[in-house]
Amino acid sequence: GENVEQHPSTLSVQEGDSAVIKCTYSDSASNYFPWYKQELGKRPQLIIDIRSNVGEKKDQRIAVTLNKTAKHFSLHITETQPEDSAVYFCAANQAGTALIFGKGTTLSVSS
Amino acid sequence: GAVVSQHPSWVICKSGTSVKIECRSLDFQATTMFWYRQFPKQSLMLMATSNEGSKATYEQGVEKDKFLINHASLTLSTLTVTSAHPEDSSFYICSARLGLAGITDTQYFGPGTRLTVL
Numbered sequence: 001g002e003n004v005e006q007h008p009s010t011l012s013v014q015e016g017d018s019a020v021i022k023c024t025y026s027d028s029a030s031n032y033f034p035w036y037k038q039e040l041g042k043r044p045q046l047i048i049d050i051r052s053n054v055g056e057k058k059d060q061r062i063a064v065t066l067n068k069t070a071k072h073f074s075l076h077i078t079e080t081q082p083e084d085s086a087v088y089f090c091a092a093n094q095a096g097t098a099l100i101f102g103k104g105t106t107l108s109v110s111s
Numbered sequence: 112g113a114v115v116s117q118h119p120s121w122v123i124c125k126s127g128t129s130v131k132i133e134c135r136s137l138d139f140q141a142t143t144m145f146w147y148r149q150f151p152k153q154s155l156m157l158m159a160t161s162n163e164g165s166k167a168t169y170e171q172g173v174e175k176d177k178f179l180i181n182h183a184s185l186t187l188s189t190l191t192v193t194s195a196h197p198e199d200s201s202f203y204i205c206s207a208r209l210g211l212a213g214i215t216d217t218q219y220f221g222p223g224t225r226l227t228v229l
Contacts, residue, residue: 032216043204043220044155089154095216098145099206103154 002027004092006102013080015111023090023102024072030092033066033073034099038087047088048075080109114138115207117221124195125229132190132224134205140185141207145218146178149202161188195228202226 003026013019025033031052036044050057050064050073057064061080066073073092077084087106091099114137124130134144142163147155159180160168167180177199179191188207192199204223208216 034217036220041223041225043222046217046219049217093216098157098160099218100157101155 002030002092002094002097002100004090004100004102006090006105008105009103010106010108012108012110015080015082015109017080019075019077019080019084019107019109021075021088021090021105021107022072023074023092024070025092026071027092027094028068028071029094031094033064033090033092035062035064035075036089036091036101038089038104044089077107080107082109082111085109113209113217113219115205115219115221117205117224119224120222121225121227123227123229126196127194129191129193130195130226132192132203132205132226134188134190134207134221136186136207136219139207139209141188141209142185143208144182144188145206145208146180146188146190147204147206149204149223151202155204158190192226195226197228200226200228 006023034049037047038044048062048064050066061078063076087104089104090102093099116135118133144161146158149155157170158173161180161182163182169175182188202223205221206218208218
């Protein structure tokens with residue numbers, strides 16, 4: 001089955017800096033890679049996703065890149081703000097199957 | 112759009128009792144829903160895949176007789192924790208898939224149910 005590794009487990013940045021979170025996956029059949037943001041006690045919120053036929057996707061300050069050959073994908077947050085502080089999860093699946101999540105990254109943005 | 116609700120949001124029960132958690136897709140039909148369990152400061156662990164009109168598929172290590180899943184309609188899946196014990200205390204989250212399998216695969220999560228077993 002799919003296995004998703006996520007790094008780092010914690011990340012502290014200054015407001016305005018960029019943050020990068022990296023994930024690797026094991027199943028070459030996986031073709032969907034979403035990123036979720038979860039605040040304490042709340043549900044995971046989808047912030048961006050990418051499918052295997054695309055190498056990069058951007059939405060304002062957030063971007064995701066995918067390297068299918070290396071089986072890794074990354075989340076990039078630019079101009080970080082304190083409200084970006086949360087736990088971020090990457091996930092992967094093959095269409096039709098359940099998402100398998102990484103262990104999460106706790107991002108702290110200090111002002 | 113794409114709203115998923117869960118009820119209750121939190122529940123406290125005595126050891127040995129059963130607790131039912133509902134997961135509803137409010138504005139779309141979901142042929143497939145997923146149940147996850149999340150311990151504090153940990154990731155979401157898939158428990159089972161719930162398909163409308165058929166038996167749920169459980170992940171290895173998840174007791175199907177303890178965690179009963181029913182997906183009776185295209186908008187409702189229920190998880191019943193039977194004979195709950197303190198070690199079952201956790202945050203239970205469902206998700207519903209929007210779209211057709213193999214075509215689109217976006218999943219939206221419910222707000223979660225915090226279960227505390229005394």
